[in-house]
Amino acid sequence: MIRITVIRKNRYFDSVFLMQVARRIAGQPGVNDASALLATDANKKVLTELGYGQGGQDADFAAAGPNDLVLALEGEEAAIRTVAADPEAWLRRSTAASAATEAPRDPRSIREAVEARPDSNVAVISVPGEYAAREARAALDQGLNVFLFSSNVSVEDELSLKRAARDRGLVVMGPDCGTAFLCGAGIGFANAVRRGPIGIVGSSGTGMQEFSCLVHAAGSGISHAIGTGSRDLSDAIGGISTLTAIDALETDPGTSVIAILSKPPGESATRKLMQRLARCDKPVVLCLFGAAAMPAETGNLLTASVIDDAVEMALQKTGLGGSVMPRPSREALRAQAAAEVARMRPAQRHVRGLFAGGTFCYQSQAIFRRAGLVVYSNSPIHGMKELADPRASLESSFVDMGAEIFVEGRPHPMIDASLRRKRLAEEGQDPSVALVLLDFILGAISSRDPVGDLVPAIHAVRESARRRGDHVTVVGSVCGTDADAQGLEAQMGALADAGVLVFPSNAQAAAFCREAALLLAARKEVR
Amino acid sequence: MAEPLKDLLRGKPVFVNVGVREFGDTLHAAGYEVVHVDWSPPAGGNAEMAALLDDLL
Numbered sequence: 001m002i003r004i005t006v007i008r009k010n011r012y013f014d015s016v017f018l019m020q021v022a023r024r025i026a027g028q029p030g031v032n033d034a035s036a037l038l039a040t041d042a043n044k045k046v047l048t049e050l051g052y053g054q055g056g057q058d059a060d061f062a063a064a065g066p067n068d069l070v071l072a073l074e075g076e077e078a079a080i081r082t083v084a085a086d087p088e089a090w091l092r093r094s095t096a097a098s099a100a101t102e103a104p105r106d107p108r109s110i111r112e113a114v115e116a117r118p119d120s121n122v123a124v125i126s127v128p129g130e131y132a133a134r135e136a137r138a139a140l141d142q143g144l145n146v147f148l149f150s151s152n153v154s155v156e157d158e159l160s161l162k163r164a165a166r167d168r169g170l171v172v173m174g175p176d177c178g179t180a181f182l183c184g185a186g187i188g189f190a191n192a193v194r195r196g197p198i199g200i201v202g203s204s205g206t207g208m209q210e211f212s213c214l215v216h217a218a219g220s221g222i223s224h225a226i227g228t229g230s231r232d233l234s235d236a237i238g239g240i241s242t243l244t245a246i247d248a249l250e251t252d253p254g255t256s257v258i259a260i261l262s263k264p265p266g267e268s269a270t271r272k273l274m275q276r277l278a279r280c281d282k283p284v285v286l287c288l289f290g291a292a293a294m295p296a297e298t299g300n301l302l303t304a305s306v307i308d309d310a311v312e313m314a315l316q317k318t319g320l321g322g323s324v325m326p327r328p329s330r331e332a333l334r335a336q337a338a339a340e341v342a343r344m345r346p347a348q349r350h351v352r353g354l355f356a357g358g359t360f361c362y363q364s365q366a367i368f369r370r371a372g373l374v375v376y377s378n379s380p381i382h383g384m385k386e387l388a389d390p391r392a393s394l395e396s397s398f399v400d401m402g403a404e405i406f407v408e409g410r411p412h413p414m415i416d417a418s419l420r421r422k423r424l425a426e427e428g429q430d431p432s433v434a435l436v437l438l439d440f441i442l443g444a445i446s447s448r449d450p451v452g453d454l455v456p457a458i459h460a461v462r463e464s465a466r467r468r469g470d471h472v473t474v475v476g477s478v479c480g481t482d483a484d485a486q487g488l489e490a491q492m493g494a495l496a497d498a499g500v501l502v503f504p505s506n507a508q509a510a511a512f513c514r515e516a517a518l519l520l521a522a523r524k525e526v527r
Numbered sequence: 528m529a530e531p532l533k534d535l536l537r538g539k540p541v542f543v544n545v546g547v548r549e550f551g552d553t554l555h556a557a558g559y560e561v562v563h564v565d566w567s568p569p570a571g572g573n574a575e576m577a578a579l580l581d582d583l584l
Contacts, residue, residue, distance in 0.1 A: 012567045014547040067568055093548075106565035113543040113562040120562060121535050124554075126546030127566055134569070135545050144543060145532055149550070169529045182540050185559050188550060224536055248532045444553040 001032070002077045005052050006084050007039070007060040008069040013091065014126070015411045018069070021090050025071070030079025035072040036090075038128075039064035040409035046419075047072050066128075066409065110135060114142040124187055125174075126150055128409075132175060133157035140164050140172075147187050148174025148229065151404055155236050158229065162240040171244045173227040178205020178412075179443075181212065181225035188227075189414055191443045192483035196221020197318045199255035201245040203228045203262040206357030206441060207289065207307060210479045210506060211261060213488075214311040217325060217481065217504075220318060223255040224248075228262075230358075235266030239273055250282055257317040258284045259310055263362065264291040264382075277301055283317040285310050289359060290366040290381035305366055307359075308507045325504050330515070333508075337515035340501075341434070341523070343471035348434035351375070351517050352427045353398035354420055356413040356450075357479065357506070360439045361400040364510035368398075371514050373521070378403050393427060396517065398437075414446045417453035424454060428461030428472070434520055435473045436461060437513050439506055440491060442480025449486060451478070451494045458498045473516065474500045477509040 013021075018036040025034035033050075037043040044064070047053060052072045053061040064070055071087055073080045083090065107113040114120050123139035125132060129152025136146045136153075140161065148161075153175035165172045173180050180187040184195055191209055193216040200222060202208040212222050226245035233239045242260070249255045258280070265273055265288070274295055277284050286303045287310035288294065294303040302317070304310040308327065328336075355361040358379060365381045368374075374383070376397040378390035387397055390405055401413040401420045413420045427433055438458075440450040447453055458474055465472040476495050480488045495502045503509040541560040544551030551561040 016547045016549050106563050108565055110543055110545060110564060113564050117541055117543070117560065117562045119560075120541045120543045121531065121538075122540045123543045123545060124550050126550055128568070131568060135566075139543065139545075143531060145535055149546070169531050169533070171532045183536065183538070185540050185542075185554060185557065187542075187554065244532065248536055251533055252536050254536075444557070445549055 001075060002080050003051055003072075003074040004080060004084060005047070005058055005061040006071040006073070006087050007064045008071075008087060008091075010067050011069040011091070012038075012067065013069065015409060016415060017093070019411050019416050025073065025083055025090055028079060028083065030076035031073065031083065033072075033074040034083075035070075037070055037072070038066055038409040039068045039070045040066045042405065042408040043070070043410060110138045110142055110144070114144070120144060122147060122182065122187075124149070129153055129175070133161060136161050136172065137164070140168065140170060143168065143170070145170050146172045146174065147180050147227070148172060148177055149188055150174070151176040151407075155231065158231060159237055162237060166240055166244060171226065171241055171248070172229070173241065174229040176230045177227035179208055179225065180227045181222055183224065186444060189412075189441065189443050189445050191216070191479070191481050193481055194221035195223060195254070197223060197254070197256040197320070198314050199223045199249035199252065199258050200225035201228060201242055201249065201258065201260045202226075203230050203232050203242070204289065204359040204362070206439075206479065207261040207287070207359035207363070209357070209441060209443065210307050210359070211259060211287075211311055213479055213481050214308065214325065214505060215314065218311065218315055220315055220320060223252060230263070233262050233265035233269045233273065235268045237269070239265065239269045242273065243276055246276060246280065250280055256282060257314050258282055259287065259314045260284060261287045261307070261310065262289070264288050270295065285313045285317065289362045290369070292382055306363060306507045308505050327508065330511075333512050334515045334519070337512060337519055340471070340473040341516055341519045344434050344473075344520070345470055346523070347431055348470055348472070349395075349520055350432050351396045351435045351437060351513050352393050352433055353437040353513075354423055354427070355398065355400050355439050356402060356420065356441055357439050358400045358402050360506040361398050363506055364398055364437065364513070367507060367510040368514050368517065371518060373514065373517050378405070393430070395432075399423070414441045414443075414450070417447060417450065421454055421457045424457040425460055428457075428464045431468055431470060433465075433472055435475060435513050435516055437509060438474065438476040438500075439509075440476060440478045440480075440495070442478065442484040442486040442488065442491060444485065446486070451491045451498075455494065455498045458500060462499060474498075475503070475509050475513055476500045477503045477506045479506070
């Protein structure tokens with residue numbers, strides 16, 4: 001068996017395409033493992049930990065930088081040498097993958113694209129962060145609204161882009177914008193939801209997804225969902241995109257209720273937002289995850305801190321009703337949790353949450369905090385402890401696996417489960433773990449089988465616990481709809497088959513874990 | 528003042544996709560018009576050089 005790296009200098013491919021290349025190579029007989037990544041420092045570190053780039057023969061690997069492509073290959077020598085002899089053969093796109101265009105040659109710039117389609121009105125930008133502001137500026141110059149998926153854009157660039165957009169009646173959705181839903185078109189990590197009377201403005205991508213899916217499940221729908229980027233309601237940015245989006249939804253005849261989903265805004269941004277909402281003609285539901293204090297409600301403004309509550313309020317305000325999902329009482333959750341905790345050994349004390357969705361990491365902390373429970377997190381809300389090394393859990397930890405440290409130069413965990421799978425296996429080795437909390441996010445861009453990607457690791461966690469004489473409870477929720485390609489029911493069924501306790505929302509799954517954590521803490525005190 | 532965002536919400540989006548190809552392909556498969564930009568890092572991946580060129584052009 002050999003393990004080698006092949007470097008292609010100055011070759012850019014998007015990270016999703018590279019993941020597909022790696023999967024095709026890994027499917028070859030005799031190949032045990034294959035990665036295709038841009039040689040960022042973070043990716044080189046991961047590959048080095050996997051044993052690549054060791055020894056003197058890999059000087060090219062050591063010298064490779066973020067504009068270079070690295071193929072990391074492990075397997076039988078003959079098979080690996082065959083792949084390495086002609087790497088370009090693996091880097092050609094199939095013609096089917098180019099279905100988005102019929103032109104003989106794709107335009108090379110946004111300006112050329114707009115010349116080809118003068119009626120273009122939205123740019124979807126997902127280039128590496130260091131180039132993202134440049135492309136967004138080019139899009140605004142061409143009169144396009146901007147959906148900016150890229151992260152790692154400076155606050156200064158964000159502010160200047162958003163000011164330029166505001167001057168032109170345009171919106172910048174992002175940076176770090178996971179999803180939007182415009183006139184029925186789901187952009188980025190969007191789910192297949194029906195159209196309806198509720199408009200969304202949101203700084204949190206997975207929050208918008210979960211909200212949309214729960215609205216859909218209740219029989220209602222979404223008019224538009226306008227993402228703003230995670231920092232929009234910071235005082236530095238002042239909510240420029242949020243305010244633009246509220247203006248647009250207020251005049252949109254298809255929107256009768258506006259839901260705003262965000263982390264707690266900055267102080268001056270809150271003032272601006274509340275002033276604007278005070279003169280909004282339409283009912284507003286303001287959902288602030290992890291907020292310590294809520295703005296006062298008025299006749300036209302309702303507030304929530306949990307997505308499920310916000311969904312219920314928005315449905316009420318549409319006046320159309322809708323069957324909201326059943327929500328178990330706290331007593332029922334506690335009884336269910338007690339049955340699990342009774343099977344755990346005294347050394348099992350901790351909850352580990354591994355989230356693909358950043359909002360779920362945030363919301364779960366808020367649900368724990370309200371019960372006086374403290375956890376570590378790489379994305380801590382007020383009152384929680386900072387996880388200094390996001391790669392290693394401490395006590396009870398909630399980890400946002402979509403944080404920049406985990407996604408630099410590689411696809412998001414909603415698309416590529418490999419880092420979360422590896423992390424889950426690691427958590428399974430820790431005898432202090434009592435519960436594992438997971439989220440699964442469906443949608444057109446997400447993995448074809450988010451649950452299937454993790455099922456082997458879930459089995460491994462439960463099996464290694466069983467060998468120690470422990471009982472680890474795995475808890476999960478699936479964000480998606482019956483119309484998503486992966487199928488909500490099928491994914492929930494596969495989770496249940498793997499022995500996971502499945503809840504219809506992240507808030508419910510986190511509330512279950514909260515009850516179990518309270519019981520575990522009480523048990524410790526009694527001893 | 529021009530109101531291109533409000534016009535967009537009343538009309539039909541036409542997309543320009545720059546970066547991850549799947550984003551454009553997914554919209555195209557759902558029946559939307561998409562122009563894909565064949566993007567690569569400007570100035571051979573030198574962001575500083577790209578910014579200088581932008582200033583010149």
